[in-house]
Amino acid sequence: MNTIGRDPSDRVQVLDEDGNLVGDPPEIDEETLVDIYQDMKLARHFDQRAVSLQRQGRMGTYPPLSGQEGAQVGSAHALADGDWMVPSYREHGAALVRGLPLKQTLLYWMGSEEGNNVPEDANILPVAVPIASQVPHAAGLAWSWKLQDKDDTAGICYFGDGATSEGDFHEGLNFAGVNDVPMVFFCNNNQWAISVPRERQTASETLAQKANAYGFEGIQVDGMDPLAVYKVTQEALEKARNPEDDQLRPTMIEAVQYRFGAHTTADDPTVYRDEDEVEEWKAKDPIPRLETYLRAQEILDDERVAEIESEIEERVADAIDAAEAEPRPEPEEMFEHTYAELPPQVRQQREEFLDSVEKHGKDAFLEE
């Protein structure tokens, strides 16, 4: 529990930029270490293919995550099986760890709500686009476990550095503190809220220290260091489930990291930031960092890395094939899932529209 109690400005690190062990490693087995490596590689490759699909006109606007795999994958692996994940919109890497098929993520960004149809055995809330608006949900969700005596359940809520300026961030964390709920608030501080740098979001020295205002611990971690992220998330989840007498259950983790690419495929970061800065952060890349460490530990070798790479390429290619093979939803599906039972006037709108579709054919409505 020592790590969680640190000063928010005392950034936790386990591996340095070159993959040397510089801090106490987390309690983690070899298999999980390899899984984290593999899932980070998977997230990176998925991301690159997704950006390319968008460029080719095969997918809509997409928010890339490259650079942020250490924070997403490291934290998601610290969750227990029944735990919940409350994402914003960039957590494709965390989502794949938690059991959201890659095909679903692709479908969502290809414009189909089906992408948010999370499998029954995965406790992942759907993508939340309005900034910080998912934070109060996380506070309420974790409150519901407490009220229902679901004592072993905890969750993680992701948001970015820009979100910490929103009212919902404040209200959500405040509710979490007041109700003392088992939720970890995980800030992916990637330095840029589209074009606005971290120092223009807040005059606070750290984002982590904001947690102190809500009565619980905030901790800063090197978000490019997957082992440090795993360690602090694991400790925060442990505290969420079994706090000491003088501790509140929630924690805010500020994972200091960088998005290597654009905010979304519709954004051009060269307008607002220097390439030198990007290069500096690329030197901290979480993937080679962990790979160096795992090779030094003789957990990985060339053969295993090659195996992992080919598995990943196949998985992503299969997911893309499956997503692209998915037929466009039928027009009537637009009306489904609005209410448990469709009100009469919406039923009538559906009937009128379907008559029109039958008369003109679906193609008459599709602009392509």
Place this chain on the structure above:
Amino acid sequence: MSDTQNLTLVQAVRDGLYTEMQRDESVMALGQDIGKNGGVFRATQGLQAEFGENRVVDTPLAESGIIGSAVGLAIDGMKPVAEIQFSGFIYPGFDQIVSHMARYRTRSRSRFTLPMVLRAPYGGGIRAPEHHSESKEAFYAHEAGLKVVVPSTPYDTKGLLTSAIRDPDPVVFLEPKLIYRAFRGEVPEESYEVPIGEAATRHEGEDVSVFTYGAMTRPTLEAAEDLAEEGIDAEIIDLRTVSPLDIDSIIESFEKTGRAVVVNEAPKSGGLAGEITAIIQERALLHQEAPVKRVTGFDVPVPLYAMEDYYLPNAARVADGIRETVEF
């Protein structure tokens, strides 16, 4: 026949909460000052003492936090009834209503649904300060995924609130505070439902259909009584739910009378009165014998209370509107 109590509308809110919380332990209430204080209008009086601090919760002063955490509570097992102290203070939580409450079922393809109720006292007429008197039901009625209820009697209040709490989808429950304590009505002690989406005929008539809801039901009935003496036989329909509207009842009444007046206290433009007028045009044009008359508030900010009475439709304005329609 079960025992009944003679309750005011706000007491019926409390009674509806009480019977549902007794019946279903996943039902909880949250909001500002609703616990020990029993709510600023006493709509939750004594409920915290009855059900404890975990089920009747005084929250921090934060509308978005209240509505957003209610969304989260509803996702995995609870049935929260969130109170916003006055509907005029709901706007910091408006994003939660339109971006999440209304859309969660659609967005998640029904994997996650929100059996929640958002209650708020609303409407004018109680000599309140600024921002306490508006009627903005149209905001919520405009939003797919929500249901919007405005009761006008103690009996309906308990029954509609019961239905709202049991509804698998989110319901915005607007309580006309002008009539919170204006009169009493018989309310069964036991639990019962009044279905959402069904209007009630308050007075049958042959000459003109008058559609109204909430606090405006009373001046409308008053006007109808006055007009009966002049020989005008008005049918008064209390819509009770403004989304989804009970279109069948609207059309059935209009086809009988051929004339319609809509009475509400909201601004005239872009609201439910226009919507009801359009429905009549679409469905029953050939029965129409006069223009549909809207007797409403005005397209100006609701004034402070020195001029409030000029803003709200009263029996005289409603009667004029009915006369004009009948005499066309």
